[in-house]
Amino acid sequence: MKDLQDLTSDQQRKLDRARQRVIESIGKNMDLYGITLSIGHLYGHMYFQNKPITLDDMSETMGMSKTSMSTGMRTLMDLKMINKVWGKGTRKDLYEVVPDWYQNFSDYFSIKWRKAVEGNMQALAKSLEEIHSLKGEAEGDPDFLQLLDVDEAKITEALHYYKWLLRLIETLETGKIFEFIPKE
Amino acid sequence: MKDLQDLTSDQQRKLDRARQRVIESIGKNMDLYGITLSIGHLYGHMYFQNKPITLDDMSETMGMSKTSMSTGMRTLMDLKMINKVWGKGTRKDLYEVVPDWYQNFSDYFSIKWRKAVEGNMQALAKSLEEIHSLKGEAEGDPDFLQLLDVDEAKITEALHYYKWLLRLIETLETGKIFEFIPKE
DNA sequence: AAGTGTGTAAAGAAAAAACTGTACAAAGAA
DNA sequence: TTCTTTGTACAGTTTTTTCTTTACACACTT
Numbered sequence: 001m002k003d004l005q006d007l008t009s010d011q012q013r014k015l016d017r018a019r020q021r022v023i024e025s026i027g028k029n030m031d032l033y034g035i036t037l038s039i040g041h042l043y044g045h046m047y048f049q050n051k052p053i054t055l056d057d058m059s060e061t062m063g064m065s066k067t068s069m070s071t072g073m074r075t076l077m078d079l080k081m082i083n084k085v086w087g088k089g090t091r092k093d094l095y096e097v098v099p100d101w102y103q104n105f106s107d108y109f110s111i112k113w114r115k116a117v118e119g120n121m122q123a124l125a126k127s128l129e130e131i132h133s134l135k136g137e138a139e140g141d142p143d144f145l146q147l148l149d150v151d152e153a154k155i156t157e158a159l160h161y162y163k164w165l166l167r168l169i170e171t172l173e174t175g176k177i178f179e180f181i182p183k184e
Numbered sequence: 185m186k187d188l189q190d191l192t193s194d195q196q197r198k199l200d201r202a203r204q205r206v207i208e209s210i211g212k213n214m215d216l217y218g219i220t221l222s223i224g225h226l227y228g229h230m231y232f233q234n235k236p237i238t239l240d241d242m243s244e245t246m247g248m249s250k251t252s253m254s255t256g257m258r259t260l261m262d263l264k265m266i267n268k269v270w271g272k273g274t275r276k277d278l279y280e281v282v283p284d285w286y287q288n289f290s291d292y293f294s295i296k297w298r299k300a301v302e303g304n305m306q307a308l309a310k311s312l313e314e315i316h317s318l319k320g321e322a323e324g325d326p327d328f329l330q331l332l333d334v335d336e337a338k339i340t341e342a343l344h345y346y347k348w349l350l351r352l353i354e355t356l357e358t359g360k361i362f363e364f365i366p367k368e
Numbered sequence: 369a370a371g372t373g374t375g376t377a378a379a380g381a382a383a384a385a386a387c388t389g390t391a392c393a394a395a396g397a398a
Numbered sequence: 399t400t401c402t403t404t405g406t407a408c409a410g411t412t413t414t415t416t417c418t419t420t421a422c423a424c425a426c427t428t
Contacts (some may be wrong), residue, residue: 011328014318015335018311022339025307029300034215036386050334055405065388070406091396091403099338101345116213123209127202134198144195150234151199154283155206160368161285167365180364181351184344220416239375249418254376275374275426 019048033079033108038064039072043081043097052085052094080107102183106172114169121162128155203232217263217292222248223256227265227281236269236278264291286367290356298353305346312339 023044030040045061046053055069062069073095076082081104087094098104131152138144171177207228214224229245230237239253246253257279260266265288271278282288315336322328355361 011318011322011325014314015332018314018318019335021307022311022342025304029304031218032296032300034218038386047338048335050331066404067389067406068387071387074406093405099341101342102348105345105349112216116216120209120213123205127206130198130202134195134202138195141195147234148199151203151232154231157283158285161289164286164365164367165289168361171365177352181348181355183348222416250374251376251419252417255417258376277375 023048033081034112035075035079038062038068039075042069042072043076046076046082046095046097047099049096052087052096054090054092054094056092058095079111080104102178106175109169109172113165117162117165117169121159124155124159124162128152128159131155207232217265218296219259219263222246222252223259226253226256227260230260230266230279230281231283233280236271236280238274238276238278240276242279263295264288286362290359293353293356297349301346301349301353305343308339308343308346312336312343315339 023041026047027037027040027042027044030043031037035043042058042062045058049057055066055073058069058073059066073082073084077084077095080098082095082097085094085096131148135145135148135152138148171180207225210231211221211224211226211228214227215221219227226242226246229242233241239250239257242253242257243250257266257268261268261279264282266279266281269278269280315332319329319332319336322332355364
């Protein structure tokens with residue numbers, strides 16, 4: 001297939017502008033995924049590459065160092081937004097986007113949110129236990145007891161929320177979410 | 185009600201440690217909301233305050249400048265994670281957490297994701313139109329036409345995803361999500 | 369009206385992050 | 399084996415962000 005660089009016409013410039021707007025827009029909003037503007041930009045460019053691409057290619061199109069491309073690609077791989085693919089004939093690593101954005105969205109929660117939620121739950125559970133044991137010791141001190149009750153209630157409530165959030169994440173992971181909110 | 189500062193016992197220290205762990209954990213993971221560690225920390229402290237609190241109070245407990253508290257509070261207010269409340273008798277502004285984390289979660293998508301999605305959709309729609317008009321001009325150039333088709337397909341697919349995402353955000357906003365994933 | 373207290377804008381300092389160039393280890397080619 | 403090529407670790411630089419200090423506008427009190 002013809003590639004964009006091969007065209008030198010006015011049409012090329014027009015298509016390029018159209019792409020550029022999308023790339024810019026996507027890149028700008030990728031901070032929601034905790035991604036820096038330039039890595040978002042990198043992703044945007046990758047998105048319109050119609051074949052696997054090398055670090056050197058991207059280094060050139062982005063006008064950035066190869067090292068930055070390397071770290072950027074790794075960040076995107078961690079989020080499963082791009083894949084490393086094998087190409088025969090070349091010794092270079094080849095990358096391409098994972099074009100399923102529904103999957104990207106799910107993965108983001110699997111990777112980032114799940115970890116955060118589980119970490120928080122562990123902290124909450126531990127502190128909740130400590131509060132329970134404090135309640136045991138503080139039988140004779142009604143003021144302190146009341147304070148403990150408030151904290152206990154807060155933590156319990158938070159744990160409920162996190163459990164709910166885990167269930168939500170699960171429906172994303174399993175794809176059951178699409179039963180409730182169909183793709184179309 | 186008794187407040188934590190009033191206790192000087194060993195029990196206070198224990199409760200404080202239990203709280204501290206939760207605060208730390210919550211704060212650390214608030215980067216998912218695009219929030220800095222110290223603002224997350226601020227939120228964490230607010231979470232265990234059992235009454236509305238002033239900038240000066242927080243400045244002291246956090247060991248940070250009042251200006252930082254001011255900007256931090258505004259950031260948290262933008263995310264609707266805290267509220268400014270009116271207290272009679274004092275001229276200071278009073279803040280307290282919005283304790284509904286389900287709501288916080290929904291608001292986050294309403295505020296941040298919705299904006300991003302709508303912005304991206306607009307960019308995509310505009311570029312899609314340009315591609316359509318390019319297709320009209322490029323009748324005689326099958327190679328270029330093929331290229332345009334690929335881009336068109338990508339953008340169309342992306343728009344589908346964004347529409348889905350908007351529907352998801354809506355179910356969060358309206359609370360319909362809880363029909364599918366009950367709070368408990 | 370003047371006086372006092374409060375939040376925040378602005379500017380500067382400190383800290384953190386992003387980015388680059390160099391150097392090198394690993395792996396393929398000769 | 400030795401010679402290349404390629405990705406990345408590391409150190410250093412630049413840029414960005416965070417935080418503080420100072421200054422001041424606004425509002426409330428007297």
